[in-house]
Amino acid sequence: MNGQNLILDSLWPLLQATLTLTIPLTLISFVLGLAVALAVALMRLSSVPLVSGVARSFVSIIRGTPLLLQLFIIYYGLPALGLTFDPFPAAILAFTLNVGGYGAEVIRSSILSVPKGQWEAASTVGMPYVTTLRRVVLPQATRTAIPPLSNTLISLVKDTSLASTIQVTELLRVAQEAAAPTYQFFALYGVAAAYYWVVCLVLSFGQTRLEERQNRYVAI
Amino acid sequence: MTQTPGTSTTTSAPSLSQAEDATPGRPLVSVRGLTKTFGDHRVLKSIDFEVPVGTVTVLIGPSGSGKTTVLRSLNVLETPDTGVIRIGDVEADFSTAVTKRQKKALRAQSGMVFQAHNLFPHMKVLQNVTAGPILVQHRKQADANSDAMQLLRIVGLAEKADQYPYQLSGGQQQRVGIARALAIKPHLILFDEPTSSLDPELVGEVLEAMKGLAAQGWTMVVVTHEIRFAQQVADQVLFMDDGIIVERGTPAQVLTAPSSQRARQFLRRLLDPL
Numbered sequence: 001m002n003g004q005n006l007i008l009d010s011l012w013p014l015l016q017a018t019l020t021l022t023i024p025l026t027l028i029s030f031v032l033g034l035a036v037a038l039a040v041a042l043m044r045l046s047s048v049p050l051v052s053g054v055a056r057s058f059v060s061i062i063r064g065t066p067l068l069l070q071l072f073i074i075y076y077g078l079p080a081l082g083l084t085f086d087p088f089p090a091a092i093l094a095f096t097l098n099v100g101g102y103g104a105e106v107i108r109s110s111i112l113s114v115p116k117g118q119w120e121a122a123s124t125v126g127m128p129y130v131t132t133l134r135r136v137v138l139p140q141a142t143r144t145a146i147p148p149l150s151n152t153l154i155s156l157v158k159d160t161s162l163a164s165t166i167q168v169t170e171l172l173r174v175a176q177e178a179a180a181p182t183y184q185f186f187a188l189y190g191v192a193a194a195y196y197w198v199v200c201l202v203l204s205f206g207q208t209r210l211e212e213r214q215n216r217y218v219a220i
Numbered sequence: 221m222t223q224t225p226g227t228s229t230t231t232s233a234p235s236l237s238q239a240e241d242a243t244p245g246r247p248l249v250s251v252r253g254l255t256k257t258f259g260d261h262r263v264l265k266s267i268d269f270e271v272p273v274g275t276v277t278v279l280i281g282p283s284g285s286g287k288t289t290v291l292r293s294l295n296v297l298e299t300p301d302t303g304v305i306r307i308g309d310v311e312a313d314f315s316t317a318v319t320k321r322q323k324k325a326l327r328a329q330s331g332m333v334f335q336a337h338n339l340f341p342h343m344k345v346l347q348n349v350t351a352g353p354i355l356v357q358h359r360k361q362a363d364a365n366s367d368a369m370q371l372l373r374i375v376g377l378a379e380k381a382d383q384y385p386y387q388l389s390g391g392q393q394q395r396v397g398i399a400r401a402l403a404i405k406p407h408l409i410l411f412d413e414p415t416s417s418l419d420p421e422l423v424g425e426v427l428e429a430m431k432g433l434a435a436q437g438w439t440m441v442v443v444t445h446e447i448r449f450a451q452q453v454a455d456q457v458l459f460m461d462d463g464i465i466v467e468r469g470t471p472a473q474v475l476t477a478p479s480s481q482r483a484r485q486f487l488r489r490l491l492d493p494l
Contacts (some may be wrong), residue, residue, distance in 0.1 A: 114368065115338075116337055117334060117338035118338060118340065119336035120332075120334070120338060121332075121339070121340065121400075122296055122298070122336065122340075122351075123297070123327065124295055124330075124332035124401070125331075125351055125352030125356060125400065125401075125403070125404050126324070126327065126352055126356035126357070127330055127351075127352070127355060127356055127403060128356075131355055131356065135351070135355055136340055136351075139342045140341065140342055143342075186376065216384070217341050217342045217343075217384045217385075217386065218341065218386055219386040219387075
């Protein structure tokens with residue numbers, strides 16, 4: 001089989017792996033990760049030392065250890081404690097926590113970038129904490145957070161390739177499996193790289209659109 | 221709206237004690253023994269004053285004299301260390317532990333206009349004004365909108381309802397801030413140097429709007445350096461220095477013939493900076 005045919009034959013299986021595993025893995029982990037990140041960021045901003053301490057430790061551990069190791073601990077390590085996960089949920093859990101750790105710092109600093117006067121103005125019209133956060137602070141923090149969170153998302157797309165090491169048949173894994181018997185590594189990894197790149201390209205466009213939308217209320 | 225037909229802001233200019241005699245009911249605001257310390261700095265050293273309903277009180281004094289802290293305490297943006305604040309039927313004694321609920325009740329008595337306007341930049345003008353009524357007081361959107369349009373008409377900005385704050389001039393932004401403060405239907409409006417960060421040409425329109433509110437009978441407490449405004453509109457002027465009220469009385473008493481050396485010096489500087 002020559003390289004050209006191999007590439008053509010691999011286009012569909014690799015696309016399938018992208019659509020059914022790489023993209024869902026990315027999106028589910030990112031959405032759940034943002035929820036974790038918001039919770040951790042708010043904990044980190046708490047005036048209760050225990051609460052902010054727990055959040056600080058979480059961020060420190062997530063950022064201080066390799067993602068691959070986090071994945072291994074969840075998939076290969078936790079069964080020793082009686083917690084066994086299938087490959088896909090294990091990957092979701094690892095990526096969610098990872099996004100949670102990095103995203104928490106982004107969200108925390110974005111919240112702090114909203115001027116104190118906004119909190120004060122909200123309180124003078126009677127808004128309680130949660131309403132102020134939802135209606136006043138987070139909408140403005142979003143504008144600051146979009147570029148760094150887009151970075152996190154785009155990194156995540158490529159980080160999902162690490163799930164190939166715990167039996168998730170995502171894009172890289174499918175490319176590996178197709179290449180191994182034929183030794184056509186360059187061709188197949190090239191196709192996989194192109195797919196990753198296209199996904200990231202689309203997300204970059206999305207980022208630009210979002211940023212433009214957020215700029216509607218500021219003077220440029 | 222707090223209408224008090226009996227109190228005309230132009231003819232009567234009662235001093236504090238006269239106001240107590242003249243007003244059968246108790247004053248709307250009563251502040252007793254207010255103190256506040258930031259670190260080692262005693263910002264307020266026992267502040268006492270009252271604000272009769274339907275009157276305008278102007279707080280003047282040099283920077284760091286504590287006038288803004290007094291104003292912010294009325295809205296509980298600062299929590300005093302000791303002292304009692306009563307506004308309307310809500311009283312809080314800060315010498316004892318004040319609950320969140322008490323603070324909230326006290327805060328609901330007044331609307332606040334900030335020096336830096338602090339409008340919500342991501343909301344259009346109308347939404348800024350209806351934020352309190354809709355998100356906090358849970359009023360019907362249609363009602364809140366029509367009330368807000370009425371308030372925007374009062375401050376002369378009805379045609380700007382659909383714009384974002386950044387599209388307005390500084391004076392217009394500040395007038396939206398006034399409409400937002402009025403929208404929660406407070407008993408009292410607080411102004412924290414509302415014209416201090418405006419271009420000189422825009423100061424007039426904001427002071428005009430404030431004069432209009434005073435004429436309608438709103439009770440107002442204003443921190444400002446605008447002496448002419450104080451002369452024309454205030455019923456009571458409090459001159460503060462170093463955390464105490466040094467002089468109090470009618471604009472004529474405090475602004476024209478101050479008895480203390482400190483007030484004379486300050487006013488001379490204010491009227492003739494060179």
